[in-house]
Amino acid sequence: xVQLVESGGGVVQPGRSLRLSCAAxxxxxxxxxxxxxxxxxxxxxxxxxxxxxxxxxKYYADSVKGRFTISRDNSKNTLYLQMNRLRPExxxxxxxxxxxxxxxxxxxxxxGQGTLVTVSS
Amino acid sequence: xxxxxxxxxVSVSPGQTARxxxxxxxxxxxxxxWYQQKSGQAPVLVIYEDNKRPSGIPERFSGSSSGTxxxxxxxxxxxxxxxxxxxYSTDTIDNHRRLFGGGTKxxxx
Numbered sequence: 001x002v003q004l005v006e007s008g009g010g011v012v013q014p015g016r017s018l019r020l021s022c023a024a025x026x027x028x029x030x031x032x033x034x035x036x037x038x039x040x041x042x043x044x045x046x047x048x049x050x051x052x053x054x055x056x057x058k059y060y061a062d063s064v065k066g067r068f069t070i071s072r073d074n075s076k077n078t079l080y081l082q083m084n085r086l087r088p089e090x091x092x093x094x095x096x097x098x099x100x101x102x103x104x105x106x107x108x109x110x111x112g113q114g115t116l117v118t119v120s121s
Numbered sequence: 122x123x124x125x126x127x128x129x130x131v132s133v134s135p136g137q138t139a140r141x142x143x144x145x146x147x148x149x150x151x152x153x154x155w156y157q158q159k160s161g162q163a164p165v166l167v168i169y170e171d172n173k174r175p176s177g178i179p180e181r182f183s184g185s186s187s188g189t190x191x192x193x194x195x196x197x198x199x200x201x202x203x204x205x206x207x208x209y210s211t212d213t214i215d216n217h218r219r220l221f222g223g224g225t226k227x228x229x230x
Binding site: 035037044045046047050057059060061062095100102105106107109111112113114 | 122154156158163164166169170173175176205207209215217218219220221222223224
């Protein structure tokens with residue numbers, strides 16, 4: 001079965017860095033674009049970044065552009081989010097998710113359970 | 122910047138029809154998707170490409186889109202449908218970026 005497992009969250013001071021990972025299994029990881037989505041405590045979902053299936057194209061929300069970098073290692077079936085110059089407003093649960101791809105009449109759409117990042121001094 | 126606008130809350134009694142709207146200037150050209158999120162859980166896709174329902178999602182969930190508004194309809198809402206609902210679509214300025222609406226808290230009681 002498809003599984004996405006995030007890791008790397010924790011408490012970090014403002015201005016520091018953190019790298020999140022998302023380990024994928026149960027599907028051909030290299031066939032799918034992947035997203036990071038975050039959710040601040042008590043708030044709504046916010047799209048963060050997307051990377052194409054082969055890693056050649058990457059796009060970011062304005063709120064993280066220039067500070068965060070999305071990447072992937074298809075040989076390890078793993079997605080990453082490098083977060084630099086962290087701010088208190090980056091505090092959130094970070095989810096990795098597959099691109100929504102419709103295969104026949106079935107959408108392929110899977111999310112991890114999320115990892116909490118807390119930016120605080 | 123482009124936004125998707127949802128009402129913060131909708132409340133219905135069990136068995137009534139709940140309608141949650143999502144307004145966005147690009148919706149005539151871009152698909153809307155709807156996610157359900159229950160407390161402490163990851164989002165679940167309930168409607169894709171405006172009006173298609175994934176297998177396993179109850180038939181009472183339906184979607185429509187007309188002009189700049191997409192609508193999620195839950196016909197005969199059940200207590201277990203109480204959740205936050207988010208619309209999701211593509212940014213008009215950059216076709217590769219995505220965005221979510223602000224979310225709607227559906228209360229069924």
